[in-house]
Amino acid sequence: MKKKQLLILGGGTSGNIFSHRFPKELNMNEWDITVVDKSPIHYYQPGFLFIPFGIYKPEDVVKNKSDLLHPKVNRIFSEIDRILPNENIVRLIDGIQLRYDYLIIGTGVNIAPDEVDGMKGELWGREVLDFYTYDGAVALQMAMKNFRGGNLVIHVTEMPIKCPVAPLEFAFLSDDYFKRIGIRADTHIHYVTPLSGAFTKEEASSVFGNLLNEKNIHIHTEFNIAAVDNKSKEIISWDNRKIPFDLLVTVPTNMGSEMIKRSGIGDELNLIPTNPNTLKANHFDNIFVGGDASDIPTSKAGSVIHFQSEVIIRNLLALINDRPMQAEYHGHSNCFIETGNQKAILIDFDYQNDPTIGKFPIPSIGPLSLLKETRLNHLGKMAFKWIYWSRIIRGKDIPFTS
Amino acid sequence: MNKQMTEVKFDEEGFLINHTDWTEELAKTIADSEEIYDLSQRHFEVIYIIRDEYTLNGEAPTLRRLTKVHGFPTKELYQLFPGGPGKKAAKIAGVKKPHGCI
Numbered sequence: 120m121k122k123k124q125l126l127i128l129g130g131g132t133s134g135n136i137f138s139h140r141f142p143k144e145l146n147m148n149e150w151d152i153t154v155v156d157k158s159p160i161h162y163y164q165p166g167f168l169f170i171p172f173g174i175y176k177p178e179d180v181v182k183n184k185s186d187l188l189h190p191k192v193n194r195i196f197s198e199i200d201r202i203l204p205n206e207n208i209v210r211l212i213d214g215i216q217l218r219y220d221y222l223i224i225g226t227g228v229n230i231a232p233d234e235v236d237g238m239k240g241e242l243w244g245r246e247v248l249d250f251y252t253y254d255g256a257v258a259l260q261m262a263m264k265n266f267r268g269g270n271l272v273i274h275v276t277e278m279p280i281k282c283p284v285a286p287l288e289f290a291f292l293s294d295d296y297f298k299r300i301g302i303r304a305d306t307h308i309h310y311v312t313p314l315s316g317a318f319t320k321e322e323a324s325s326v327f328g329n330l331l332n333e334k335n336i337h338i339h340t341e342f343n344i345a346a347v348d349n350k351s352k353e354i355i356s357w358d359n360r361k362i363p364f365d366l367l368v369t370v371p372t373n374m375g376s377e378m379i380k381r382s383g384i385g386d387e388l389n390l391i392p393t394n395p396n397t398l399k400a401n402h403f404d405n406i407f408v409g410g411d412a413s414d415i416p417t418s419k420a421g422s423v424i425h426f427q428s429e430v431i432i433r434n435l436l437a438l439i440n441d442r443p444m445q446a447e448y449h450g451h452s453n454c455f456i457e458t459g460n461q462k463a464i465l466i467d468f469d470y471q472n473d474p475t476i477g478k479f480p481i482p483s484i485g486p487l488s489l490l491k492e493t494r495l496n497h498l499g500k501m502a503f504k505w506i507y508w509s510r511i512i513r514g515k516d517i518p519f520t521s
Numbered sequence: 522m523n524k525q526m527t528e529v530k531f532d533e534e535g536f537l538i539n540h541t542d543w544t545e546e547l548a549k550t551i552a553d554s555e556e557i558y559d560l561s562q563r564h565f566e567v568i569y570i571i572r573d574e575y576t577l578n579g580e581a582p583t584l585r586r587l588t589k590v591h592g593f594p595t596k597e598l599y600q601l602f603p604g605g606p607g608k609k610a611a612k613i614a615g616v617k618k619p620h621g622c623i
Contacts, residue, residue, distance in 0.1 A: 277585065341605055343584070345595070357599040387589040 122151045126209060126219035127192075128199060128378075130156035130184045132512055133225030133409035133424045138192040139514035140432055153193040153217065155209065159184050162253055163507055165421065168285055168457070170256040171263045172296050179504070180253070187512055199226075202382040204403050221435055224391060224400070225409040226378065228281060228419060230255075232371040235276060237347035247347060247367045250289065251281065262366055263296065268305030269365030271297075274354060275312045276344055278319070279388075280373045281411060281419040284466075286310070287317060287327055288457045289368060294334040295459035309362060311339045311354065320473040323466055326490055330458060373419070375412055390414040395470070396447040398431050405438070407431045417470070418452040425511055426451040455500035463496035465489055536611070536618045540575060543615030552613045557602065560613075564601055567593060571614040581611040581619040 125141060127134050134154045141152050166180035188194055198212040202222070209217045230251045232238040238247065248262055249255035273290045280286075290310045297303040310317070310331055317327035317338060331338050345357045347369075353361045375389030384402070385391055392401040393413035400406040409431055410424035417423055426448065433446035450470030455463045465487050466474035478486040487496055510517050529547065530538040535554065537543060548568060552560050560568075570591050574582045584607045587593050598606035602613075611619050 343605075357595055358604060387586055 120149075123149055123220045124218055125150055125152045125221050125223070126217055127152065127154045127223045127225065128156075128202075128209065129225035129227060129410075129412070130154045130158075130161065130188060130194065131225060131227050131410070132421045133223070133227075133412075133428070135161070135184075135187055135512035136424060136428045136514040137223055137225070137409070137431070138189040139512075140428065142189055142191045144432060144436060147191060151193060152191070153195060154188055155195045155197065155199060155211070155217070156184060157196065157198045159196045161187055161512075163504060164251075165282065165507070166504060167250050167253065167256040168288055168292070171250055171259040171289075172292050173260065174292075177253070177257050182508070199376075199378045200381065201378060202384065204382070204384060204406060207405065220405065221439070222403075222406045223409055223431065223435075224379075224406065224412050225424070226376040227411040228373040228375050228388075228390075230371040231374040232369075234372040234374075235344055235347060237349055238276075238369065238371060240347060240349040242347075242349045242352070242367075246352070246365070247349075247369060249369055249371060250285075251370060251373075259368065263293075266302075266306075266366055268302045270307050270309060270363055272309045272311060272354065272362055272364035272367045274342075274344070274367060274369040275314075276370060276372050277313055279419060280370050282454065283319065283418060284327075284454060284456045286312075286368075286370050287331075290331065290336050291334065291459040292457060294336060308334075308336045309339060309364075310336050311342045311362060313341065313343050315340050320468065322476070323474045323490060326464070326476075327456075330492075334459070373411075379412070386414055388414075395450070397434055397444050398427055398448055399434065399444065407435060415450075417450045418454070420452055420454055421507065421511060422454060423452045425517065428514065455496055455503060457497065457500055458492050461497050462492040462494055463500045464492055465496045465499065532618075534618060537615040540572070540616045543572070547615065548613050551615070555602075555609055555613065557609070557613070561601075563597075564613075567598065567601060567606075567610055568614040571610055571616060575614070575616040581607070581614070581616050583607060583619065 316324035
């Protein structure tokens with residue numbers, strides 16, 4: 120008998136979780152599970168934030184995918200040309216075709232600096248940098264080291280972005296870093312956002328806004344960037360506001376994989392229209408979408424796919440067994456926000472509930488404070504790297520799951 | 522018959538609560554309060570696209586969607602709705618405020 124095929128596109132957080140969970144859920148005599156990813160290297164993306172400040176070394180965030188994926192799962196390291204969803208086929212770049220019965224797409228989002236005029240100009244990689252890629256974070260460490268004061272501009276191009284609090288954390292950590300090396304007085308830190316406040320959610324926005332104030336970080340809101348001027352070293356908005364920089368740390372537009380575009384199944388950001396509760400692709404009955412690759416209105420963050428994975432597994436098993444899909448995702452997301460000075464804030468929210476001030480019960484560790492700066496939250500954030508490598512991407516429970 | 526302005530409800534930021542209350546006349550009144558005094562045919566092209574999308578998807582289109590999918594140049598949108606086309610155009614189109622994603 121020909122084995123049935125479960126194909127998983129993307130070997131990131133999502134692909135790893137499923138590679139560990141499905142061999143326990145499916146009869147492996149009847150099923151083949153295959154993960155396809157273009158790169159054999161797995162990056163701990165939350166760690167990119169710490170590299171520019173020398174808190175993490177580049178090697179702290181890198182592992183081989185082959186060592187992480189479940190041994191019973193096939194892996195193919197190749198660029199994907201496209202999905203042919205009406206034929207249940209994924210075509211690789213070299214023409215090889217993979218048939219599937221069920222497909223899970225977890226190909227994430229990438230930065231697209233080409234979307235803004237001049238962003239990838241002559242200063243890119245030297246004075247205009249990102250920290251959403253490994254190369255960007257490493258180059259930024261050098262740029263921070265060489266920075267001698269002036270205008271540091273931290274900038275968000277457009278929403279949605281991965282880990283929407285990361286640029287705020289970068290601002291807080293910069294304040295800390297410049298104080299430590301003694302050039303804070305010579306440095307203006309600017310936080311530039313297209314949003315109308317520091318964050319999208321009201322109470323959190325005001326907490327973060329106050330923190331920016333306290334740390335003397337200038338916030339520029341509703342700034343929609345039109346261009347980066349490499350000659351005058353300014354960012355310019357569509358309504359012609361100009362902010363000069365000596366070092367520009369930007370979060371470029373985040374877009375889904377080019378492969379999604381080639382497949383013709385994405386929206387204008389190459390994100391796949393997905394049911395926010397069942398997590399099945401809207402237009403296809405045997406495709407699920409996990410993590411950043413979908414268009415659902417939640418954060419793009421590793422904790423999200425952790426919370427989603429159970430729903431996708433249960434609904435996919437329901438479809439396989441001709442039962443109705445009953446598991447629902449309600450938008451649960453949480454994250455630690457590093458605020459500098461060895462403190463952090465924890466936020467927790469879903470589709471209905473905004474982050475608020477309170478306590479988050481964690482068995483064996485005790486309650487962590489929500490939306491409040493504490494030393495314990497900072498330790499939680501630091502412990503997260505260990506939790507990520509040893510539990511999250513192995514599809515195990517984490518202490519934060521309530 | 523058009524509803525009188527006094528019967529129409531707005532939220533605290535001035536967005537229409539019920540998008541079916543919207544009329545072209547009302548659009549002109551809202552635009553006035555946003556200091557856009559002359560709604561041209563081009564304004565209404567954008568406004569009707571926003572209303573269509575809202576009816577279809579339950580949400581106002583993002584700026585990116587207006588440019589990439591519907592072909593309005595960003596620069597022109599800023600000229601038509603100075604200071605923030607995404608939000609202002611949605612307000613004048615009588616639909617709910619587009620929520621930035623989280």
